[in-house]
Amino acid sequence: MEHADFPRDLIELQADWHRTYAALAVPRPVHTxxxxxRLQTLSGQLLFHPYWANPGRPPTARVELRRQARALERRP
Structure with a gap:
């Protein structure tokens, strides 16, 4: 897929979702x-972000968003 131009806030929102999910995935999470x-709130914000309101966004764009969010987390 070609490089998609996602808004910075959408990428950061997805990265925050990953961090929250990872915090829940530990063997004995605190503050479950x-x-x-938080995960439900972030999921709703991701789903209803204005970026997705434009028609013609392919479903593969969500995969690319997750890839870019993970790349953001790896940066120092």
Missing amino acids: TALRR
Whole structure:
């Protein structure tokens, strides 16, 4: 897929979703209720972000968004 131009806030939102999910994935997570609520909030914000309102966004764009968010997390 070609390089998609995502808004910076959308990439950071996806990266925050990854961090929250990772915090829940540990063997004995702390504050599970708060983390689950945070994950639900972030999921809603991702789903209804204005970027997705434009028609013609391919489903593969979400995969590219996740890839770019992970790349953002790896940067120092």
